[in-house]
Amino acid sequence: MSIVLKNVTKRYDQQIVVHNVSLEIADGEFFVLLGSSGSGKTTVLNMIAGLTSADRGQIQLHSRDVTNLPTQKRNVGFVFQNYALFEYMTVAENIEFGLSVRKVSRKARQLKRDEMLELVGLVGLGDRTPHQLSGGQQQRVALARALALEPDVLLLDEPLGALDAKIRGDLRRSLKAIQRQLGVAAILVTHDQEEAFDLADRIGVMSYGRLVEVGSPRDLYHHPQTEFVASFLGTANILLGQTQGNQIRIGPHKFDLSTEAARFSGDGRVQVVFRPEDLLLARGKAALDCTPLGEGVVTNLGFNGPNERIRLELPAIPGVRAIAPTVPFGKQNIVIEASRSTDHAAALPLSVGEKAWVGIQRLHTLSHPGLSFLVVTDGSLRSQSAISLGGYLARMAHARIILLGIGDDEQLQDARKQIGSGMASVELHTDGGPAHFAIARSVEKNPVDLVIVGWRPLEGLGFAEQILQSGDHHLLLAAHPGTRLENALVCASSGEPGKDDVMFAGRLLRHLGAQATLLTAIENNNDRQSRLAESFMDGGKHSLEMFGVPTQNKLRIGEPEVEIVKEMRSGKYDLMVLGTPLPNRDGRISMTGLVNSVIKNTDNCSLLLVRSHYHKNQFTLN
Amino acid sequence: MNTLTAKTQAVIRRRSPLPWRHWGIRTIAISYLVVMLIIPLLVILQDGLREGLGELWRQVTLPIAWHALKLTLWTSAVMMLINTIMGTLTAFILVRYDFPGKSFLNAVIDLPLAIPTLVTGVMLVILLGPQQAIGAWLKETFHFSIIFAPPGIILALLYLTFPFVVRSVQPVLLELDLAQEHAAATLGAGGWTIFRRIILPPLTLPILTGALLSFARAIGEFGSIVIVAGNIPLYSQTAAVYVFGEVESENRLGASAVSVVMVTIAFGLMMFANYLRNRSRFGFRKENE
Numbered sequence: 075m076s077i078v079l080k081n082v083t084k085r086y087d088q089q090i091v092v093h094n095v096s097l098e099i100a101d102g103e104f105f106v107l108l109g110s111s112g113s114g115k116t117t118v119l120n121m122i123a124g125l126t127s128a129d130r131g132q133i134q135l136h137s138r139d140v141t142n143l144p145t146q147k148r149n150v151g152f153v154f155q156n157y158a159l160f161e162y163m164t165v166a167e168n169i170e171f172g173l174s175v176r177k178v179s180r181k182a183r184q185l186k187r188d189e190m191l192e193l194v195g196l197v198g199l200g201d202r203t204p205h206q207l208s209g210g211q212q213q214r215v216a217l218a219r220a221l222a223l224e225p226d227v228l229l230l231d232e233p234l235g236a237l238d239a240k241i242r243g244d245l246r247r248s249l250k251a252i253q254r255q256l257g258v259a260a261i262l263v264t265h266d267q268e269e270a271f272d273l274a275d276r277i278g279v280m281s282y283g284r285l286v287e288v289g290s291p292r293d294l295y296h297h298p299q300t301e302f303v304a305s306f307l308g309t310a311n312i313l314l315g316q317t318q319g320n321q322i323r324i325g326p327h328k329f330d331l332s333t334e335a336a337r338f339s340g341d342g343r344v345q346v347v348f349r350p351e352d353l354l355l356a357r358g359k360a361a362l363d364c365t366p367l368g369e370g371v372v373t374n375l376g377f378n379g380p381n382e383r384i385r386l387e388l389p390a391i392p393g394v395r396a397i398a399p400t401v402p403f404g405k406q407n408i409v410i411e412a413s414r415s416t417d418h419a420a421a422l423p424l425s426v427g428e429k430a431w432v433g434i435q436r437l438h439t440l441s442h443p444g445l446s447f448l449v450v451t452d453g454s455l456r457s458q459s460a461i462s463l464g465g466y467l468a469r470m471a472h473a474r475i476i477l478l479g480i481g482d483d484e485q486l487q488d489a490r491k492q493i494g495s496g497m498a499s500v501e502l503h504t505d506g507g508p509a510h511f512a513i514a515r516s517v518e519k520n521p522v523d524l525v526i527v528g529w530r531p532l533e534g535l536g537f538a539e540q541i542l543q544s545g546d547h548h549l550l551l552a553a554h555p556g557t558r559l560e561n562a563l564v565c566a567s568s569g570e571p572g573k574d575d576v577m578f579a580g581r582l583l584r585h586l587g588a589q590a591t592l593l594t595a596i597e598n599n600n601d602r603q604s605r606l607a608e609s610f611m612d613g614g615k616h617s618l619e620m621f622g623v624p625t626q627n628k629l630r631i632g633e634p635e636v637e638i639v640k641e642m643r644s645g646k647y648d649l650m651v652l653g654t655p656l657p658n659r660d661g662r663i664s665m666t667g668l669v670n671s672v673i674k675n676t677d678n679c680s681l682l683l684v685r686s687h688y689h690k691n692q693f694t695l696n
Numbered sequence: 697m698n699t700l701t702a703k704t705q706a707v708i709r710r711r712s713p714l715p716w717r718h719w720g721i722r723t724i725a726i727s728y729l730v731v732m733l734i735i736p737l738l739v740i741l742q743d744g745l746r747e748g749l750g751e752l753w754r755q756v757t758l759p760i761a762w763h764a765l766k767l768t769l770w771t772s773a774v775m776m777l778i779n780t781i782m783g784t785l786t787a788f789i790l791v792r793y794d795f796p797g798k799s800f801l802n803a804v805i806d807l808p809l810a811i812p813t814l815v816t817g818v819m820l821v822i823l824l825g826p827q828q829a830i831g832a833w834l835k836e837t838f839h840f841s842i843i844f845a846p847p848g849i850i851l852a853l854l855y856l857t858f859p860f861v862v863r864s865v866q867p868v869l870l871e872l873d874l875a876q877e878h879a880a881a882t883l884g885a886g887g888w889t890i891f892r893r894i895i896l897p898p899l900t901l902p903i904l905t906g907a908l909l910s911f912a913r914a915i916g917e918f919g920s921i922v923i924v925a926g927n928i929p930l931y932s933q934t935a936a937v938y939v940f941g942e943v944e945s946e947n948r949l950g951a952s953a954v955s956v957v958m959v960t961i962a963f964g965l966m967m968f969a970n971y972l973r974n975r976s977r978f979g980f981r982k983e984n985e
């Protein structure tokens with residue numbers, strides 16, 4: 075491996091900019107870090123070069139731990155976006171700089187310099203000064219300068235960003251050819267998708283400091299694992315369907331399931347992705363030679379050279395929810411983006427307002443389904459905790475948010491401003507109190523994974539019981555304003571559920587770069603009990619780590635209520651994950667037992683109550 | 697981006713929309729300049745050369761006058777050297793580092809320009825005079841006096857000219873591209889090499905300009921030195937104080953002669969500094985933009 079990053083994390087003034095990034099780059103590989111601005115990709119590059127220090131984690135170059143080495147000793151070649159040529163030196167002096175620092179003889183320097191000038195196609199320009207060169211030529215000089223020292227790895231920070239389109243294309247081809255010729259491992263940072271597809275052996279997609287997915291361009295485009303990547307790369311239609319055995323159901327239509335999507339979701343819901351080019355259009359249902367989705371009305375037509383883009387609106391399909399492209403809150407229609415070649419367009423001309431049948435040729439399911447949150451605000455002080463924590467979670471998890479305002483519209487607008495941007499979508503919704511009725515009405519129309527409300531431990535759990543009874547969601551009681559969740563205590567002892575606590579906590583924590591402590595308390599230390607507890611915890615640890623959450627196990631012996639509180643006080647936990655007790659026969663959920671006595675003794679710690687699905691789900695922990 | 701566009705832009709300059717290009721206003725401005733600046737200079741030149749170049753030379757080479765001129769030049773030179781190093785360092789710290797009180801320090805740097813120079817002299821005497829703690833201790837322990845001796849002159853000059861180098865280096869330093877330093881670091885260059893080969897070249901001109909200006913300013917300094925130096929002829933009397941003495945004793949020719957030399961030196965330095973500054977402004981850095 076040329077470059078290895080292990081759990082690298084970086085903060086600037088409390089703000090996490092790189093979040094637990096782990097990455098391995100093979101010798102000779104061309105790796106592209108793709109992300110929008112502010113996603114932390116340049117910081118990753120700077121940390122590899124040592125221009126920024128890593129707060130946590132390890133960086134290895136060719137099996138050499140360089141985490142604490144200064145830049146000078148890392149032997150990396152770096153190319154900057156604005157070229158960063160030494161203005162007071164000629165082109166030749168620029169290229170020779172590194173060699174002269176290393177006291178290489180003049181003769182050897184000149185040889186290397188000529189070799190480099192030839193490599194980048196600038197023979198004869200050695201005596202020029204940088205300002206006498208065009209932008210493209212300057213960047214070639216910067217590349218030659220970085221390569222003259224025969225670096226272990228080549229780091230390129232948006233090297234083509236400042237150039238115009240034609241030069242960019244030329245330089246892109248040269249860059250790839252030179253990298254291949256020298257066989258040096260390279261990381262290129264860019265926000266340009268086309269550039270990434272063109273250059274990369276593998277692409278890593280970054281968002282809010284996290285490395286969301288890594289894969290070959292083909293894989294990421296055709297088989298994305300997350301909703302973020304599916305919608306970030308190209309155009310994606312995403313629907314929420316159901317799994318049924320080895321099939322996926324979208325309304326009445328069944329498709330064969332190719333990926334192991336159910337593994338992570340547990341509740342049978344699954345996100346289905348298909349690209350515009352995966353669709354076929356026809357006049358009648360019979361004319362489609364693939365599974366039909368429905369008949370839609372053309373609402374928009376566009377032309378981009380080789381293709382025609384068509385937007386269609388389909389009537390609601392029972393049990394199916396459109397995720398992307400988005401539809402307005404409360405509407406059940408499904409909007410689909412399709413594209414077809416001009417040949418197809420000529421064979422079946424369509425215009426706005428006409429009807430056409432839509433069929434799906436290919437689809438793909440997301441193995442990490444997107445999350446949806448309901449954040450509840452009533453304008454009170456404790457709602458602030460829900461807004462700030464909910465916004466942060468949604469941004470990190472790229473979740474969709476429904477912001478439910480209880481009472482007047484004005485405070486809802488304030489909350490909208492505070493919650494910021496960066497999540498998959500934000501919908502606003504106002505309703506009258508009392509809160510738990512409003513929540514029940516909202517989740518009936520739009521079910522969510524998690525309800526987030528502000529909460530003070532003093533208030534007790536009556537409110538929480540009511541919210542949990544109103545639907546099929548988990549519940550986060552946000553106890554502190556601010557945006558840090560780093561240490562979660564997952565209590566796996568609270569009775570039956572266990573596995574679900576762990577799975578949902580994993581889905582959430584993986585986005586936060588948080589660590590988890592898995593705690594089990596057993597009452598007496600006999601062999602059988604402790605063996606059971608240990609094997610249970612190993613399973614839990616395994617599944618949390620499958621989500622990329624660093625986990626440690628703790629076994630305590632004694633009364634669970636007492637031991638959980640002790641553990642809570644001994645560590646710096648900011649989130650406690652507990653299983654919700656199963657409902658009574660009358661459907662009521664009562665939290666008078668363990669949960670209640672635990673939370674009385676915790677202050678300033680948010681509480682995630684995970685609902686058990688164990689009675690109806692079929693997955694097992696491996 | 698390239699040379700051509702920069703030049704073309706310079707040629708096709710848009711007309712000023714203000715009416716100030718008219719002759720009347722130009723005449724007023726130029727006349728003012730002539731009356732206020734040029735005529736007094738010409739008068740002193742004419743006065744100094746009244747008895748011919750030989751007489752001027754004789755007046756200047758009188759032992760006391762000659763010593764005063766030499767003292768002025770060497771104390772100014774020492775000041776310039778220290779000021780160049782410390783001024784560059786100060787500018788560097790102000791631009792590159794954050795520390796408590798930074799903005800206060802930044803504001804205080806210009807203070808010497810506002811404080812009456814006489815007050816500067818008084819401050820130094822109070823601080824370091826032979827009757828004061830520090831001065832007395834230095835005198836007793838090292839037989840070294842600052843006040844009423846050449847070191848006092850240098851101190852006073854340093855105080856007065858503190859802003860010059862700092863203020864001419866600071867803006868250039870602010871504009872430097874950090875990426876170049878990072879690039880040098882990735883190429884293996886250590887801190888000192890980066891400073892010498894990457895940071896220093898663009899700073900050379902501003903440092904030099906600042907140093908020359910501070911020198912020119914120092915040559916004519918009177919107010920603080922008259923308090924600090926003790927003004928002992930052939931020991932601690934500078935040219936400016938000498939001129940004052942000659943005016944007092946009604947030796948106008950002596951006063952004018954030394955004045956002419958001082959004006960010539962100062963004028964020459966100013967012209968040179970100006971030339972350097974223009975070079976840095978319209979030199980190759982400019983074409984780059």
